[in-house]
Amino acid sequence: MDNASFEIKKGEFVAIMGPSGSGKSTLMHILGALDSPTSGQYFLDGEDVSKLKDDELAVVRNKKIGFIFQSFNLLPRTSALKNVILPMRYAGIPTEERQKRAEKYLKMVGLGERMNHGSNQLSGGQQQRVAIARGLAMNPAILLADEPTGNIATAQAEEIMQIFQKLNDEGHTIVMITHETDIAEHAKRVIHIRDGRIVGDSSKHRQRKAKMSS
Amino acid sequence: MDFETLADAISTLTINKLRTGLATLGIVIGIGSVIALISLGQASSQAIQSRIQSLGSNLLTVQPSGQRTGGIQGAAGGGTTLTMADAEAIKTSSQITTVANVSPEYQGRAQVTTGNANTNTQIIGVTPAYGEIRKTTMAQGNFITQNQVDGISKVAVLGPTVVSDLFGKGANPVGQSIRINGQTLTVIGVTTSKGGTGFQNQDDIIWVPLTTAQKQLFGAENLTSIAVEAASPDVMVDAQNQVGYLLLARHKINDPADKDFSIFNQQDLLNTINQTTGTFTTLLAGVAAISLLVGGIGIMNIMLVTVTERTREIGLRKALGAKKQTIVTQFLVESIILTFVGGVIGIGVGVLASYLISIFTGSPFVVSLNSILLAFAVSAGIGILFGWYPARRAANLQPIEALRYE
Numbered sequence: 001m002d003n004a005s006f007e008i009k010k011g012e013f014v015a016i017m018g019p020s021g022s023g024k025s026t027l028m029h030i031l032g033a034l035d036s037p038t039s040g041q042y043f044l045d046g047e048d049v050s051k052l053k054d055d056e057l058a059v060v061r062n063k064k065i066g067f068i069f070q071s072f073n074l075l076p077r078t079s080a081l082k083n084v085i086l087p088m089r090y091a092g093i094p095t096e097e098r099q100k101r102a103e104k105y106l107k108m109v110g111l112g113e114r115m116n117h118g119s120n121q122l123s124g125g126q127q128q129r130v131a132i133a134r135g136l137a138m139n140p141a142i143l144l145a146d147e148p149t150g151n152i153a154t155a156q157a158e159e160i161m162q163i164f165q166k167l168n169d170e171g172h173t174i175v176m177i178t179h180e181t182d183i184a185e186h187a188k189r190v191i192h193i194r195d196g197r198i199v200g201d202s203s204k205h206r207q208r209k210a211k212m213s214s
Numbered sequence: 215m216d217f218e219t220l221a222d223a224i225s226t227l228t229i230n231k232l233r234t235g236l237a238t239l240g241i242v243i244g245i246g247s248v249i250a251l252i253s254l255g256q257a258s259s260q261a262i263q264s265r266i267q268s269l270g271s272n273l274l275t276v277q278p279s280g281q282r283t284g285g286i287q288g289a290a291g292g293g294t295t296l297t298m299a300d301a302e303a304i305k306t307s308s309q310i311t312t313v314a315n316v317s318p319e320y321q322g323r324a325q326v327t328t329g330n331a332n333t334n335t336q337i338i339g340v341t342p343a344y345g346e347i348r349k350t351t352m353a354q355g356n357f358i359t360q361n362q363v364d365g366i367s368k369v370a371v372l373g374p375t376v377v378s379d380l381f382g383k384g385a386n387p388v389g390q391s392i393r394i395n396g397q398t399l400t401v402i403g404v405t406t407s408k409g410g411t412g413f414q415n416q417d418d419i420i421w422v423p424l425t426t427a428q429k430q431l432f433g434a435e436n437l438t439s440i441a442v443e444a445a446s447p448d449v450m451v452d453a454q455n456q457v458g459y460l461l462l463a464r465h466k467i468n469d470p471a472d473k474d475f476s477i478f479n480q481q482d483l484l485n486t487i488n489q490t491t492g493t494f495t496t497l498l499a500g501v502a503a504i505s506l507l508v509g510g511i512g513i514m515n516i517m518l519v520t521v522t523e524r525t526r527e528i529g530l531r532k533a534l535g536a537k538k539q540t541i542v543t544q545f546l547v548e549s550i551i552l553t554f555v556g557g558v559i560g561i562g563v564g565v566l567a568s569y570l571i572s573i574f575t576g577s578p579f580v581v582s583l584n585s586i587l588l589a590f591a592v593s594a595g596i597g598i599l600f601g602w603y604p605a606r607r608a609a610n611l612q613p614i615e616a617l618r619y620e
Contacts, residue, residue, distance in 0.1 A: 034533060034614045055537045061613075062535020073530045073617070077229065089218060090535040134534075 002196040013168040015187035023196040045141040066135025070147035072127040074119035105133035125156025145176040161186040162210035237516040241556025244506030249564025252585040255495025257577040272444040273480040294436040312449040317343040317441040333379040339427020355388040355403030363423040370399040375418040510596040517604035529616025541609040549601025557593025
């Protein structure tokens with residue numbers, strides 16, 4: 001990344017687009033507080049997180065960021081419920097509160113019936129919805145989705161986009177990294193990057209509304 | 215650490231049961247052999263002690279020193295300076311207040327024959343005091359009486375080994391005769407077995423009246439030893455000193471360095487043997503500790519493999535907010551469970567093994583609480599020691615690297 005500066009406001013739904021090798025991943029790691037920038041600053045929710053130590057970054061990731069990965073990254077052989085509870089355990093939230101919140105978010109993503117299914121008993125789309133519930137569990141400042149539809153079928157991808165738009169309508173800030181134009185168009189704002197530079201940043205496109213699946 | 219961490223660790227460990235089992239086996243063998251070998255050492259030490267104590271407790275043995283002729287020191291016990299009068303003096307002197315009983319003895323070896331069998335064994339001439347001091351018990355017949363000593367009776371009491379050598383195992387020889395150095399003696403009793411082997415064999419002895427041994431069998435006037443029983447274990451040193459000074463005076467020796475006798479203390483022998491068996495036990499435990507070390511390295515190996523296999527999981531946990539300490543705890547708990555379970559099973563195996571050993575060898579069954587507590591502490595310690603490095607390695611993984619790992 002080189003000389004890229006931008007701001008994402010609360011309540012935005014931003015897609016970051018670019019071909020592979022464009023610096024998307026690096027940007028995603030910095031936005032996700034997984035890595036610190038070699039130079040420059042990153043303010044998240046008003047806090048400069050660019051100079052924090054490992055354990056301080058862990059706290060930021062835990063409280064401010066909800067991750068949604070391309071390959072879901074659920075704990076294997078672990079129920080959907082326990083997967084959603086995991087970040088709340090690290091935050092030290094009391095057991096009853098965790099349980100209540102995990103159930104609430106799993107119902108929100110439409111998995112109320114499958115809370116006790118192991119992650120290997122769920123389809124790709126369902127696993128990604130568990131990941132979204134997990135991302136929401138700590139009520140983070142941003143939901144950070146890295147190619148969220150990259151490993152799932154188109155119909156299910158549409159469902160994921162629908163959930164994102166619904167969450168955004170409710171006021172959640174979503175940053176989604178993708179290389180697929182039709183997925184990016186579900187966002188309100190699209191930032192294009194190439195060779196580590198921002199080459200486009202617009203909200204001019206017509207936001208594509210996710211279709212209800214049958 | 216909380217209950218959930220523990221539950222997570224257990225469920226992770228049960229995924230690959232074979233691997234978990236094999237890693238635990240190393241600890242089971244290590245802890246088991248430490249416990250079994252320590253028990254074995256303690257059991258043999260107790261067996262030796264009780265055998266020595268069965269030879270008589272509070273016992274001092276006075277023996278003549280080797281005779282010094284022209285600057286050449288003879289073998290210990292070879293002198294002829296101890297006499298029956300010395301024994302009488304120890305028993306009756308007013309200077310001696312701490313002695314309960316005195317047994318004058320004359321010991322020699324001789325060929326012993328019956329009609330068709332013969333053996334070479336130890337002949338001890340004794341008075342009834344011998345039986346009282348050594349707590350000799352009879353399987354058949356009676357021990358030597360004072361009348362037989364006074365009358366120079368040609369009677370003999372046999373040890374069980376002598377009986378089986380001369381008359382066959384389990385035979386009752388009471389009333390039969392044996393020949394020693396041309397004299398015919400009548401068997402009047404057989405002692406019960408005291409055990410011991412080789413030169414220490416307390417069953418391969420023939421007892422005869424002291425006077426018979428001196429006058430009829432060996433033609434001697436002196437004693438080969440005087441056994442002195444102290445009144446209690448607390449006055450052993452006093453008794454040793456009193457007997458020593460009395461004999462120095464009786465033998466007209468001014469400088470104790472020139473004394474023509476030595477006094478052996480049963481306790482000295484016991485202490486020496488305790489030290490020896492203690493060294494032996496430490497050695498055995500040391501050997502077993504090596505297998506425990508190897509078991510610990512096995513745990514470390516498995517934990518390192520686990521960390522590598524679960525790189526992505528570790529990355530995810532860190533991305534979701536797990537701090538270094540959280541990851542360290544997670545992996546340490548797993549390795550401690552492995553070694554702890556191994557330790558518990560190992561204690562069971564060790565105790566069972568020492569029980570079986572005690573059955574097969576007839577030695578006492580001893581398992582000390584100390585060795586069990588030690589084994590517990592060591593097994594948990596090994597979990598921490600050998601789990602630490604893999605756990606640190608897991609905790610120091612960078613979340614991005616870990617998430618990218620295929």
